[in-house]
Amino acid sequence: MISMLKTLWLVFKHAFHKRVTIQYPEEKAYLAPRYRGRIILSRDPDGGERCVACYLCAVACPVDCIALDSAEDEHGRRYPGMFRINFSRCIYCGFCEEACPTYAIQLVPDVEMAEYNRQNMVYEKEHLLIDGQGKYHGYNYYKVAGLAIGGKGKGEAENEDPPIDPKSLM
Amino acid sequence: MNPILQSFLLIQGVLIGLMTLAGLLVWIERRLLALWQDRLGPNRCGPFGILIFVADGIKMVTKEDWIPPTADKPVFILAPAIIVVTALLSFAIIPFAPGLVILDLNIGILFFLGLSSMGLYSTVLGGWASNNKYSLLGGLRMSAQMFSYEVFMGLSLMGVVILSGSLNLREIVEAQAGMWFVIPQFLGFLIFMIAGLAETHRLPFDMPEAESELIAGYHTEYSSLKFGMFFVGEYVGVTLISAIIVTLFFGGWHGPVLPPFVWFFLKTSAFIIFFILLRAAIPRPRFDQLLAWGWKFILPLALLNLIITGAIVLARGN
Numbered sequence: 001m002i003s004m005l006k007t008l009w010l011v012f013k014h015a016f017h018k019r020v021t022i023q024y025p026e027e028k029a030y031l032a033p034r035y036r037g038r039i040i041l042s043r044d045p046d047g048g049e050r051c052v053a054c055y056l057c058a059v060a061c062p063v064d065c066i067a068l069d070s071a072e073d074e075h076g077r078r079y080p081g082m083f084r085i086n087f088s089r090c091i092y093c094g095f096c097e098e099a100c101p102t103y104a105i106q107l108v109p110d111v112e113m114a115e116y117n118r119q120n121m122v123y124e125k126e127h128l129l130i131d132g133q134g135k136y137h138g139y140n141y142y143k144v145a146g147l148a149i150g151g152k153g154k155g156e157a158e159n160e161d162p163p164i165d166p167k168s169l170m
Numbered sequence: 171m172n173p174i175l176q177s178f179l180l181i182q183g184v185l186i187g188l189m190t191l192a193g194l195l196v197w198i199e200r201r202l203l204a205l206w207q208d209r210l211g212p213n214r215c216g217p218f219g220i221l222i223f224v225a226d227g228i229k230m231v232t233k234e235d236w237i238p239p240t241a242d243k244p245v246f247i248l249a250p251a252i253i254v255v256t257a258l259l260s261f262a263i264i265p266f267a268p269g270l271v272i273l274d275l276n277i278g279i280l281f282f283l284g285l286s287s288m289g290l291y292s293t294v295l296g297g298w299a300s301n302n303k304y305s306l307l308g309g310l311r312m313s314a315q316m317f318s319y320e321v322f323m324g325l326s327l328m329g330v331v332i333l334s335g336s337l338n339l340r341e342i343v344e345a346q347a348g349m350w351f352v353i354p355q356f357l358g359f360l361i362f363m364i365a366g367l368a369e370t371h372r373l374p375f376d377m378p379e380a381e382s383e384l385i386a387g388y389h390t391e392y393s394s395l396k397f398g399m400f401f402v403g404e405y406v407g408v409t410l411i412s413a414i415i416v417t418l419f420f421g422g423w424h425g426p427v428l429p430p431f432v433w434f435f436l437k438t439s440a441f442i443i444f445f446i447l448l449r450a451a452i453p454r455p456r457f458d459q460l461l462a463w464g465w466k467f468i469l470p471l472a473l474l475n476l477i478i479t480g481a482i483v484l485a486r487g488n
Contacts (some may be wrong), residue, residue: 011451
């Protein structure tokens with residue numbers, strides 16, 4: 001009986017505590033920078049698409065919500081011709097981001113993606129591709145990769161020595 | 171003014187007031203529960219969210235009114251009506267202020283006890299008629315709870331009757347002009363409050379509903395306005411129990427400075443809020459604990475209270 005009265009008093013005191021409710025449309029909850037929300041495709045510092053259409057994200061996706069096909073430009077540089085994410089399937093697990101070798105696909109802290117029409121949940125490449133670099137700044141895959149493509153030969157990447165002709169050592 | 175017209179107006183006023191209050195109580199309860207749980211509660215619809223009960227009402231009316239094909243149809247339909255009718259009828263004997271009573275009945279307490287027992291049939295019948303195992307369990311629990319708590323509900327009031335020497339609620343209130351009966355009858359007040367809680371099957375005595383065990387208990391199968399009537403009946407019941415406690419133990423309309431009706435209203439509101447606080451704070455006991463507690467502890471206590479009160483009054487009378 002005493003414990004019940006104590007309970008009553010304790011609960012009554014809660015009337016003067018701080019509210020924990022966040023009044024959503026006006027106040028927004030804090031989402032950490034690494035929050036797994038909407039998926040975007042980022043660009044490198046020079047404005048080129050980071051995605052090299054390697055399909056790793058599509059393979060890693062546990063719900064198969066990523067569809068893409070690869071294309072190649074005149075310099076031999078690969079890019080996705082079509083990139084489609086069905087957000088009505090996406091579970092925001094972030095595996096695609098982990099699988100991505102070029103930091104192209106990223107999950108950003110944005111969760112306001114509700115739609116009245118299910119078809120509107122399907123995002124095409126034009127909806128996914130942003131102009132910025134997303135969470136990883138200053139990274140340019142082709143600048144650090146040893147691959148030769150149009151405009152950059154072997155050995156011209158950052159921190160890369162020019163290739164040595166092994167026959168010259170003899 | 172014509173006495174018939176006057177009582178007609180009074181009845182209308184009480185009815186409209188109670189129905190509005192029952193609706194408002196839904197909002198008040200949700201806001202208060204939120205207050206004690208560090209939340210905000212419904213605050214969007216209208217000022218402070220007060221119009222939520224209008225929205226709830228519209229929703230309730232426009233929902234499909236479904237009767238299970240296997241249900242006992244007449245009983246199923248009758249059940250929610252009983253609780254509303256009995257709860258509203260009980261207000262006929264409540265003296266809100268001097269002269270402001272619909273029916274100045276000389277057996278007021280008996281009338282109230284009779285109607286509150288009738289009201290409980292609503293939940294029992296509703297649970298039985300639904301032809302659903304959860305509803306049936308809810309109905310069974312209600313009937314067991316009804317039998318055990320009905321007994322000392324009446325007994326706890328007899329102390330007040332002995333002290334005031336009347337079953338008329340107006341005379342009981344008048345007898346409290348000097349001292350509220352809560353002081354000599356504190357035990358009776360506690361027992362009546364517990365019995366009243368069990369009677370309105372509010373938490374912590376909401377075993378017949380027990381969402382976490384029985385879905386919604388006796389009103390699992392009810393929808394639309396029938397469910398709404400159970401809801402209104404419950405809130406009117408809470409108001410009724412608060413009003414009766416105020417009338418019998420807390421001096422009814424007596425109080426300084428403010429007009430009598432305001433005092434009555436304030437005291438009743440305080441008890442309604444206290445019931446909501448109980449709901450927010452106290453967990454539900456196990457059903458066998460509830461029954462054992464009722465029969466083995468409260469009932470002897472109520473009898474003891476009655477005997478001692480009777481003995482004291484008798485000794486003083488001599």
